[in-house]
Amino acid sequence: MSMPTTIPQPVERENYLNKEYGVWSWLLTTDHKRIALLYLVSITFFFFVGGFFALLMRLELLTPAGDLVQADTYNKLFTMHGMIMVFFFLIPSIPAVLGNFLVPLMVGARDLAFPRINLLSWYLYIIGGVMMMHCMLTGGVDTGWTFYAPFSTNFTNTKIVEAGLAIFVAGFSSILTGLNFVVTIHRMRAPGMTWSRLPLFIWAHYATSIIQLLGTPVIAVTIVLVAAERALHLGIFDPKLGGDPVLFQHLFWFYSHPAVYIMILPAMGVVTEIIACFSRKRIFGYSFVAFSSIAIAVFGFLVWAHHMFVAGISIYSALVFSFLSYAVAVPSAIKVFNWTATLYKGSIHYDAPMLYAFGFLGLFTMGGLTGLFLAALGINVHVTDTYFIVAHFHYIMVGGAVMGYLGGMHFWWPKISGRLYPEGWARLAALIVFIGFNLTFFPQFLLGYMGMPRRYYDYSHMPEFQVLNVLSTAGATVLGVGYLLPMVYFLWSMRYGKPASDNPWNAAGLEWKTASPPPTFNFDEEPVVTWEAYNYEELDAPHKREVPVAR
């Protein structure tokens, strides 16, 4: 079917999308851009699977009685929702899609350092994903995504080992992505691309990779211990046999707390790029933003026991972990202040990516500030295992990470697809997501503070909670519409969208200096960088709109 939009360009330039066709040219590709698209399709699938479980849970909570599903099913719903969203959507979302696509382009490389390992990481992800789907379809797991011992090791008769192995395999995929990024950022930068000229997206991904590399192996070995314990009743986590279940929690959260920063740091990187571009200003305090990413990665490893204040840890270690949890707020706040200062006196454009970035700013700040409530020992004990916690981490993971992901998808969509998305629809979707999100999760703060526990499928003893639960469920459907819309118009724009120029936003950054979509080896000539990052003053100067690529 031929469309008028395709006629003005009779000879389409060769790029990574049209170079080869056919299934094998995708399944055996080592091109980081194609692998990014493979990841895009797979994580979108898992996002909707996980979202489906969330919707079922919200429907169950519409009425106080446990009427839509039984308790066992409900336990499996929140477990599979958590496992899929954490390990198969959020952790790979921005790094494996946008990071994979953009890291080589942004540093001026022809590919990631190890292209075949990059493809291997996608296959590991798929193997883990298939195992997880199989586990889910043949019974699932009911322990919560945290699979605490000794319930997971001695009592539940659901498929812990299979789910654990799925996460183990997906974890290796995450490690390999991080390894590729670290080596690429160290060794593959184009001439002139010094560390202080790197986009802050790269700094954020560097920090993320450090966490992926040093955190993920710990959850891997924890899963090995759980599987062995379950198979042979070793007693490592079983208090009856002299083991320590709290040790499991320490090992689990040693990874799973930093994992939150695997989700949020890349989103921070995305938002930094968007805010600089749509304020037409150099980012305020470049080095502070860069090093706050590293600081978050380092501090992030030292706060894990704040998940365990009621697990019987010593009050002295609780005090230390409480203090350190406050400390990790400092680099996060540095970022928020620097973004705000960048906006100040900027010439702000309200395009869709910027709307998502604004959404991120507000929601991440909410999530972060309620995180400070939780770092306080007294309040923590009061709201542990209530909907306050649920609301808090969804403000970070959905309000923060997913808003960042969607903002980034809109910002770089012209580069990825070579087409423009429909701006009006995109702004509408951003608005719907923001409203739907707040409607879903703000009532949960109130519910939690009033004492509604998480993971309950029946609250008929407290019918006064229903109003807020109905609001939350209504919000979830609005949010669902907000998430479906971008998928629809992105797919539509791939065929009918207007062809994008090389740099539709007139943005700084090497990725905008090559064609849209880029050729297979990214740049026709090896770029040499002679300018500083975010040189928007120069880009917008009337006498020269484009800084020449020096040879």
Added chain:
Amino acid sequence: MPDSTLVGLHHEEQHHPELLHHFAEPQQQRDAASLGMWVFLATEVMFFGGLFCAYLIYRRWYFGDFGAASKTLNATLGATNTAVLICSSLTVVLAVWAAKTARRTLLLVSLGITLLLGLAFLGIKGVEYKDKFVEHHVPGASFSFDKVPLPGHPGQYANPRHAQIFFSLYFIMTGLHALHMIIGLGLFLWLLIMAWKGRFTPEYNTPVEIGGLYWHFVDIIWIYLFPLLYLIDRHP
């Protein structure tokens, strides 16, 4: 076809045959591979780190029981295996040197001896596992550790449950170490085949070098495992 795409082609023609398309020069490719292996080894440190952490906690909790359980391990075989691995590290270093200085025979012999030493290690480990199996020291339903005296407490016996935790950690730690040895053997077999085909030259020997890094790392893990598991309660 526009001229600009030809620039890249011209650039590629002068490449060394082993230089992959996305690297500018062999030095960059070498550095990337070496850094990649070091970063991977950092993840391996964390992987074993979780186990060492569990070991340290339970060793402190069940000090005497761990001592008693440790004493039942065969320190002679453990020491022999330590010696075997240290020798294999020497042959790996020789192999790297031989690859860099184009000494083909030495390269083949060193890689071969490394393989044999690795197999010897696994064989000895197998004998030890068999002994533990015969003694009912494998954790699980048939585990038994009755009436083993507690070191330093005359007349008292070790708690079998706590000893079982020691043996659980023993099998998981040495088992994962052995798995790494098996992967290393596969790696070195591949290196031997490549060396036999004459693929390694003074200009291109990165696989030998990073394979060697991996092998040394697996050795070092054992250097920590040996005293922690075998020697914690040995007195002259």
